[in-house]
Amino acid sequence: MNAPQTVMAINLVVNGVQVAREVEVRTLLSTFLRDDLGLTGTHVACEHGVCGSCTILVDSQSVRSCLLLAVQVDGTNVETVEGLGSLGSLSPLQDAMWREHGLQCGFCTPGILMSIEGEVRSGASAEAICDEVLSGHLCRCTGYQNIRTAIHAYFATKDES
């Protein structure tokens, strides 16, 4: 039987890069990504699972990174918004958000992008994503209508290609 630990070594893949670190067991995954790895694209706001800002993918499933401990993702494949695309080479989803003005201040955007990405991979329809995903995110600019438009625009482009 393993004795309880306060610090543990973890190995995982983050946006395609192998990462090995020692972390305090109480470190939230969101804190680990931002403070230890410097991946500040993952935003934190409420830090208790209400706002959806910190959503990332773990093994292709969307999760709230403020509700997971870093030690829990040992051995997994983690994807954050930095893994989607970059300035000058946006992912098709990011491009649709940009074209349709699916953001204003942009604070909630990384979480929303990762949620949509997760649902797309699980095979959800555009309409289901609009209802389900957007209900799980707080956008204080209340830009929901344009985000819906962007989701539909993304699906239209995806279906053409």
Add this chain to the structure above:
Amino acid sequence: MRPGAFRYVSAISLDEVLQNLSEFGDESTLLAGGQSLIPLMNLRLARPEVLIDLNRIPGLAGIDIVGDELRIGAMTRAVDVVTNSTVAGSLPALSRATAFIGHPQIRNRTTIGGNISHADPSSELPGVLAALEGSVTLRSIRGERIVGWNDFIVSTFTNSREPDEMVVDVRFPLRTGWTFAYDEVAPRHGDYPLAGICAGVQIVDGVVREMRIVAVGVSDRPVVLSEVAQASVGRELDETLIKELSKIGREELHANGDAHASSEYRKWLIGTLITRILGNFALESR
């Protein structure tokens, strides 16, 4: 914001969990999906000494029909219940109720055992378990016992688990000849319901033989609306009866009021939900 200091064990077998529970008892907390526990830890409302993580143990998740029960392993995720064809075929009310839990990111982590154990009065699943008169299996190094929902769910965030015990599965009875349904009203899809109803009915020759009806989100635990059920027996489920039952439900219920909804509003929601669910039963039975 981050949790207070604790010690952590990522258990790899049920035996290891039970040994740890036996050793640390009250000082320990089990980490299942963490979608309620970790917020409480972030807010320092929960300060476990030892956190026992159940997520890497094989064999604790699974959905099976055993005899006349649907058995769901404690670590089965909500998303897997929502998308499971056995659940959809045998107890669609459970698929529907589970789809109301949180948002996709939450359902990807939330577990059935964790949800029931947390005994959140606003949660859907304890209401479904109550309507079906289901039970949970508790295991410790001392042995195993099966506890009915009524003895397990005590009050807000309180169950009757002993400190050395763990819920290993949740058992939903499959009642032949019955139809069950779940519906709720929430301020925003995925939020905790202001009020919800899980109801089941057995109709024979157009007449109600028996009914079970349970309200959630209105008190410190699921509330069985026994007067509504009694008043329905031997009657045809028509518009007149549904109106009568909706009124009885509103009058029978002692609903809590809080910042989200007054007691009076919750009673009206329960009345509306009774009308909605029983109306659907009436349509389906024709």
